[in-house]
Amino acid sequence: MNESILFWAILSMSILGGICTFLFVVRSLSNIFALYRENFISSVGQGIRGMFLFSEAGELFTLVIALAIGIGLLSYFFLGVLSTVFIMTIILVSPLVIFPALRKRRSEEFVHQMPDTLDSISSSLKSGLNIIRSFQQVVKNFPNPTAQEFAQVLGEYRLGRDLNESLDDMAARINRHDVVLFVSAVKISRSVGGNLANTLDTLASTLREKTQVEGKIRALTATGRAQSWMGIVLPVGLAYAFYFFEPEAMSKLFTTPLGLVVFGVVVTMMISSVVLIRRVSSINV
Secondary structure, three states, X not given: OHHHHHHHHHHHHHHHHHHHHHHHHHHHHHHHHHHHHHHHHHHHHHHHHHOOOOOOHHHHHHHHHHHHHHHXXXXXXXXXXXXXXXXXXXXXXXXXXXXXXXXXXXHHHHHHHHHHHHHHHHHHHHOOOOHHHHHHHHHHHOOOOHHHHHHHHHHHHHOOOOHXXXXXXXXXXXXXXXXXXXXXXXXXXXXXXXXXXXXXXHHHHHHHHHHHHHHHHHHHOHHHHHHHHHHHHHXXXXXXXXXXXXXXXXXXXXXXHHHHHHHHHHHHHHHHHHHHHHHHHOOOO
């Protein structure tokens, strides 16, 4: 009788523990999914809006999740667990890296064109045109993204929006101090007056010198940036090659307590080295 009661007590506790563990795992996964979705919508949404792409971050999120699940199932049946985890991680992380990188590249192209843009606006002002006609000349004579951004500003102005607000939005999309300086100069000139043409000439000269200095810095820190990329690519490539040739030995890295500890230490050291190298090689002018 006592053995029967003990058996049912242990069974009940085991079932209760299993249910609690299941609920904890489900809640944790739900929180991780919600955090990933929030970061995805924020990061990718800013990239989409900054590049004038006619799409919604929510739609892209649904597409990425469906793609990760579909390809993950196929890779699980044909390639194994480790390859599935690796492929799904790449699919889920790629949009968080690609869209901000594309937005940053577009911003850099805009800033690279800024000295010539400022010279053009200054010349137009000196010839007697107002600021709106000067922006029209920029849209007409310059390539994207400069023409695209100024066309957006002019389009909003024609619809009745205040020019200062449109310029502030442009500065927010580009998110560079150089553009903030230009917008501030235009806003101050429109509110209190002053020779905006000479101000833009000075700013253009300053930006050209800044661009030259940044180019020299990029050349001097190219080795450091390459090392940071190699710190990610080389260990992952070697781990995949070892798993391909010695799957039984490498599987202990993910199935044993000691292997998981070693794996965590290795990943932490990799991330730390990459972050430190990038911080050392990143110099703001």
